[in-house]
Amino acid sequence: MFNDTFSQGQEQKPPVSESLPDLCHKCGRCCKSATTFHSYKELQRRVELGEEGAMEFLRVFQPFPSIEAARKAVPEQVDQVIRVLEREDRLVWDDLTFYHCRYVTEEGLCGIYEERPSFCKQFPVHGWGVIPPGCGFEGWQYSQRETQQAQVRKLKELQFQMEMLSPDGIHMPTRNMTLDELRASIADVMEPWVRFGAENW
Ligand code: SF4
Ligand code: SF4
Structure with a gap:
């Protein structure tokens, strides 16, 4: 423990x-x-x-x-x-x-x-x-890590798409937020996991 x-x-x-x-x-x-x-x-x-x-x-x-x-x-x-x-x-x-x-x-x-x-x-x-x-929790931990990493990867992908579609970072199609707000929300989601390498997921 x-x-x-x-x-x-x-x-x-x-x-x-x-x-x-x-x-x-x-x-x-x-x-x-x-x-x-x-x-x-x-x-x-x-x-x-x-x-x-x-x-x-x-x-x-x-x-x-x-x-x-x-x-x-x-x-x-x-x-x-x-x-x-x-x-x-x-x-x-x-x-x-x-x-x-x-x-x-x-x-x-x-x-x-x-x-x-x-x-x-x-x-x-x-x-x-x-x-x-x-x-006995080894498999459970593996699936938890996969889920957490997938969530962060999905958000990073979204950020990438938005950067391509909205170079000014303000008029983002389909999102009710600016690019900076999206980046801040990704940083929030990642924060507890930074110690485990979230920045590189
Ligand atoms: S679960 Fe294990 S560590 Fe916790 S009180 Fe019981 S014996 Fe102690
Ligand atoms: S299986 Fe894991 S959680 Fe259960 S007693 Fe053993 S080490 Fe602790």
Whole structure:
């Protein structure tokens, strides 16, 4: 589990998918290998400030004593998260902590299923959430990414057509907006996904 529900500074958060299909095969690996963009110290500071997301996270998750200890539990996810952070140029070793849930059972089941936090219910949130390899949501994430990319590509195609048909950018056939307004609306749609490469879709 990579929790970014309370992670970003100025960045816009990707929207949470409204309904998730039941694809979990209950291996429990996401519950044994969580991390966040913040250091453990920062999370504790946020808890002291009463920040709900941080409080909810530390209510269920406790830190592994070291990255090696986390790697023993779920090596494939620990290595994958490190690769993603490196690729996004966000890896700060001193700030990186992995967590395991207090409530996951030996068999990988949730011991507080009915009362589990909202971020557990929303996991993996969107097509780019970092999930353990072989997670039941891999196919779902693929189709989410395809849908999101297709939406942006369609808008970019429309922009291209409008640029061709309306060089002054004002009198756009069939659209009740100027070219600048269309560009702004494309930028809005892309914004949550820029971190995942939306500008090149
Ligand atoms: S890693 Fe995927 S399949 Fe395994 S428990 Fe988590 S959501 Fe379910
Ligand atoms: S509360 Fe349940 S679903 Fe959430 S991380 Fe813990 S075991 Fe997993």
